Amino acid sequence: MQKTGAQILIECLLKEKADVVFGYPGGQVIPIFDAIYGSPLHFILSRHEQGAAHMADGYARSTGRVGVCLATSGPGATNLVTGLATAFMDSIPVVAITGQVPTHLIGNDAFQEADITGITRPVTKHNFLVKDIKDLARTIREAFYIASTGRQGPVLVDIPSDVQRAVTEFIWPENIEIRSYKPVQHGHPGQIKKVADAINESKQPVLYTGGGIISSGAYKEVIELAEKADIPVTNTLLSLGSFPQDHRLFLGMLGMHGTCYANNAVQNADLIIAIGARFDDRVTGKVDAFAKKAKIAHIDIDPTSISKSISADIPVVGDAKTVLAELIKNVKKNSHKEWLEAIGKWKKSNPLSYKNDEKLRPQYVIDCITKLTKGEAIVTTEVGQNQMWAAQFYKTNRPRNFISSGGLGTMGYGFPAAIGAKLANPKKQVIDIAGDGSIQMNIQELATAVLNNINVKVIILNNHYLGMVRQWQEFFWGKRYSGVCLMKGSGCPDKCNKPQSKKCFTYVPDFVKIAEAYGAVGLRCKNKKDVISTLRKTLSLNKTVFAEFIVEQEENVFPMVPAGKPLDEVMTSLA
Numbered sequence: 065m066q067k068t069g070a071q072i073l074i075e076c077l078l079k080e081k082a083d084v085v086f087g088y089p090g091g092q093v094i095p096i097f098d099a100i101y102g103s104p105l106h107f108i109l110s111r112h113e114q115g116a117a118h119m120a121d122g123y124a125r126s127t128g129r130v131g132v133c134l135a136t137s138g139p140g141a142t143n144l145v146t147g148l149a150t151a152f153m154d155s156i157p158v159v160a161i162t163g164q165v166p167t168h169l170i171g172n173d174a175f176q177e178a179d180i181t182g183i184t185r186p187v188t189k190h191n192f193l194v195k196d197i198k199d200l201a202r203t204i205r206e207a208f209y210i211a212s213t214g215r216q217g218p219v220l221v222d223i224p225s226d227v228q229r230a231v232t233e234f235i236w237p238e239n240i241e242i243r244s245y246k247p248v249q250h251g252h253p254g255q256i257k258k259v260a261d262a263i264n265e266s267k268q269p270v271l272y273t274g275g276g277i278i279s280s281g282a283y284k285e286v287i288e289l290a291e292k293a294d295i296p297v298t299n300t301l302l303s304l305g306s307f308p309q310d311h312r313l314f315l316g317m318l319g320m321h322g323t324c325y326a327n328n329a330v331q332n333a334d335l336i337i338a339i340g341a342r343f344d345d346r347v348t349g350k351v352d353a354f355a356k357k358a359k360i361a362h363i364d365i366d367p368t369s370i371s372k373s374i375s376a377d378i379p380v381v382g383d384a385k386t387v388l389a390e391l392i393k394n395v396k397k398n399s400h401k402e403w404l405e406a407i408g409k410w411k412k413s414n415p416l417s418y419k420n421d422e423k424l425r426p427q428y429v430i431d432c433i434t435k436l437t438k439g440e441a442i443v444t445t446e447v448g449q450n451q452m453w454a455a456q457f458y459k460t461n462r463p464r465n466f467i468s469s470g471g472l473g474t475m476g477y478g479f480p481a482a483i484g485a486k487l488a489n490p491k492k493q494v495i496d497i498a499g500d501g502s503i504q505m506n507i508q509e510l511a512t513a514v515l516n517n518i519n520v521k522v523i524i525l526n527n528h529y530l531g532m533v534r535q536w537q538e539f540f541w542g543k544r545y546s547g548v549c550l551m552k553g554s555g556c557p558d559k560c561n562k563p564q565s566k567k568c569f570t571y572v573p574d575f576v577k578i579a580e581a582y583g584a585v586g587l588r589c590k591n592k593k594d595v596i597s598t599l600r601k602t603l604s605l606n607k608t609v610f611a612e613f614i615v616e617q618e619e620n621v622f623p624m625v626p627a628g629k630p631l632d633e634v635m636t637s638l639a
């Protein structure tokens with residue numbers, strides 16, 4: 065049957081089982097919006113294209129399905145870039161559709177023209193410019209395939225508006241074959257055997273697992289391997305929830321703000337089995353000093369990530385789930401009693417903790433969220449201290465329940481990601497843990513949430529600072545707080561380093577009023593004794609809620625391994 069390019073696009077999205085599209089219109093995508101009109105696709109109008117990209121990303125992270133976003137040419141497309149880069153750094157499957165000026169105007173500096181395939185080349189797994197309607201269906205099919213296979217990631221498809229209007233026969237390509245793109249699934253049996261032998265011989269092994277565990281769905285296999293060979297497990301930020309946090313073998317997160325015992329275990333291990341993780345510098349600390357005593361086995365679907373920063377003794381290229389299934393067969397049942405006892409001592413001597421006094425501390429708020437939700441809620445985070453406290457104190461035993469921008473560290477990510485996650489999981493409680501700085505980066509999406517009855521909760525840990533940067537200035541820059549006070553105004557003394565005093569401005573904005581202005585519910589809590597009741601109310605309302613907690617202003621995230629230091633040079637408090 066003859067269809068326009070825009071209609072073909074919609075048919076393809078439906079064939080790919082996309083049910084929600086997040087986006088924003090403009091001149092060069094009107095044909096696509098016309099085709100959406102009356103189609104079964106659920107379209108969510110964000111208030112900024114960056115929001116749409118993060119929504120698609122949150123949808124993808126919370127389900128494992130490809131998230132879809134749509135923007136017009138020029139500024140619409142460039143507004144997607146941060147969202148695409150966020151998804152790219154964390155290997156999240158997203159397909160972004162952008163409109164482009166008509167083919168005959170490309171390269172002419174036409175109105176709202178941007179070379180979006182050029183601009184996004186470094187932050188997408190792949191991108192396409194469709195110049196001929198005959199290529200459209202196959203391109204969309206390939207875009208979904210590339211986004212969701214191998215090392216997953218965002219793919220952009222740029223469609224000129226004349227291609228959207230052109231007409232052709234719609235033929236759905238059932239099979240796709242992309243020359244030069246053949247993701248490896250099975251690991252090399254010889255290499256897997258080598259990892260198994262290393263595990264069988266090891267006295268002090270550690271499993272270090274990353275986001276690849278979540279994208280391949282290898283949770284059961286990790287538990288089986290850990291239990292069979294009696295190996296402790298540490299998670300990266302991206303894999304939190306993939307291993308039960310109440311499991312006796314769980315060490316918590318490693319790296320800069322990881323637990324002391326996870327970092328100690330890594331530094332004293334004789335074998336590290338890294339699975340679906342990429343030895344990010346926030347994880348390794350000083351590379352030369354990382355796990356000096358350990359042999360490194362590295363299992364990853366992306367060959368280019370192996371030996372990139374830490375040289376692997378035993379590389380295995382393959383899908384984590386498939387490789388682990390083979391590995392388990394070759395691993396002997398074992399016990400590492402002494403090793404686990406040593407770790408147990410570190411756990412006791414340096415537990416993850418905070419001062420539980422009468423003050424309203426952010427960690428306490430997150431602790432209470434865990435208690436009230438039993439770790440069943442999907443938690444997204446913004447970026448900064450709020451994110452690290454959420455990683456440390458929100459305890460969930462379920463994968464895809466902790467969603468955070470790891471690689472890019474994008475402030476403004478959590479709220480739109482929560483909207484995407486809630487649309488994909490309408491029955492689940494979805495909570496964004498936010499800082500007062502980050503939430504202001506995509507606060508306009510309150511309109512999207514309220515108008516679509518999206519019941520997400522935003523917990524704002526308001527310290528009136530860009531807290532994480534302030535923490536670095538406090539620790540490493542002689543407490544010269546520069547550009548981090550969110551209350552600083554023209555009347556403030558130049559070099560003010562004091563947290564809020566009576567002379568300070570009343571803070572801007574008033575989050576309760578902002579929430580109300582958009583038709584959401586705004587709540588404010590100033591005392592520790594009111595935290596539980598405020599959270600109870602927040603969680604019980606079937607509405608979009610902003611709940612603001614006025615927390616200790618100069619609270620810091622501990623433990624902390626200073627950037628570039630070895631993992632065992634850890635700060636547990638300010639001396």
Ligand SMILES: Cc1ncc(C[n+]2csc(CCOP(=O)(O)OP(=O)(O)O)c2C)c(N)n1
Pocket residue numbers: 446447448449450451472473474475476498499500501502503525527529530531532533
């Ligand atoms: C888009 C963006 N700009 C700047 C930064 C640098 N940055 C990292 S954390 C942070 C402070 C975050 O402040 P806030 O959201 O208030 O959270 P807090 O650290 O106080 O919990 C900043 C500015 C970033 N990560 N992302």
